Structure formats: structure tokens, C-alpha cells
Amino acid sequence: MGPWFSCKALVLGLLLMGAAQASDRxxxxxxxxxxxxxGLANVGxxxxxxxxxxxxxxxxFLRVEDLTRVKGIGTATVExxxxxxxxxxxxSPAAEPPRRALPASVPRR
Structure with missing residues (x-):
């Protein structure tokens, strides 16, 4: 097992750790x-x-920043x-730009 195996194992470990952290939100x-x-620091x-x-x-809450509206929660805690x-x-899907409709085909005579 050479250095390439160790490098691959390290990269795989980092990827798995990142996926686990994202799902633990x-x-x-x-x-x-x-x-x-x-789960949150400075939240008793x-x-x-x-x-x-x-x-x-x-x-x-629509955004995590909206948490600052709660009494006792400041921007430092949110950050x-x-x-x-x-x-x-x-x-929402409405936020995506609308797709252009294709023109209807005209029947040949």
C-alpha cells in the first residue's frame, strides 16, 4: 500500500466527514x-x-439570520x-426563471 492509497483514503474520509456534518445540521x-x-453554541x-x-x-424562520429577531440571540451567536x-x-420553483415555451408546430398542407 503506497502513498496513493493513503491519499485516496484521506480524501474519502474528508468527503464522508463533510457529508455527515451537512446532514447533522x-x-x-x-x-x-x-x-x-x-446542538448550538451559546444557546442555553x-x-x-x-x-x-x-x-x-x-x-x-426563512433564513438563519432571522434568528436575530429572537430576544437574546445576536449576530455573533448566529455567525x-x-x-x-x-x-x-x-x-421555491417560482424563483427559477420561467422556461420559454416552444412554438406550436404548424401542420403542412
Whole structure:
């Protein structure tokens, strides 16, 4: 097993680690207070409950930056946890540019 095998193993490990981290993100729109508290830095029980209460009263967060609307959550907390969070909201298909319709074929005579 030469150096190429070790290099390939390292690259594969990094790829798998990145995929695992992406799937381990906390959805701030569905997570309960316990999950928020355990998974996010500088978020204790009071802030976690405040996030859940805000979400119940105002609806889902569209962007992770919207978390700063919760009392006690500042931009520093959002930035520190940005890679750990997701809103779980995908871009709507309407955001894509519309496709041009092909002209109808004209029957030959």
C-alpha cells in the first residue's frame, strides 16, 4: 500500500466527514428546545425556549439570520452557529426563471 492509497483514503474520509456534518445540521424551524440547546453554541435553556416560543408566535424562520429577531440571540451567536443550522426551507420553483415555451408546430398542407 503506497502513498496513493493513503491519499485516496484521506480524501474519502474528508468527503464522508463533510457529508455527515451537512446532514447533522439542526433545523431551527422544527427542532425542540432541548435539541437547540444541545446542538448550538451559546444557546442555553432560556434562549432555546425563546426560539421555540418566537417560532410558535411568528411562524417559520426563512433564513438563519432571522434568528436575530429572537430576544437574546445576536449576530455573533448566529455567525458562530451558521454551519450547524438550517431552516429546512428550499427555494421555491417560482424563483427559477420561467422556461420559454416552444412554438406550436404548424401542420403542412
Amino acid at each position: 439542526i433545523d431551527i424551524n422544527t427542532a425542540d428546545a432541548s435539541t437547540l440547546q444541545q 435553556p432560556h434562549k432555546a425556549e425563546a426560539i421555540v416560543a418566537y417560532r410558535r408566535q411568528h411562524g417559520h 458562530r452557529n451558521r454551519q450547524r443550522m438550517t431552516t429546512g426551507i428550499m427555494k
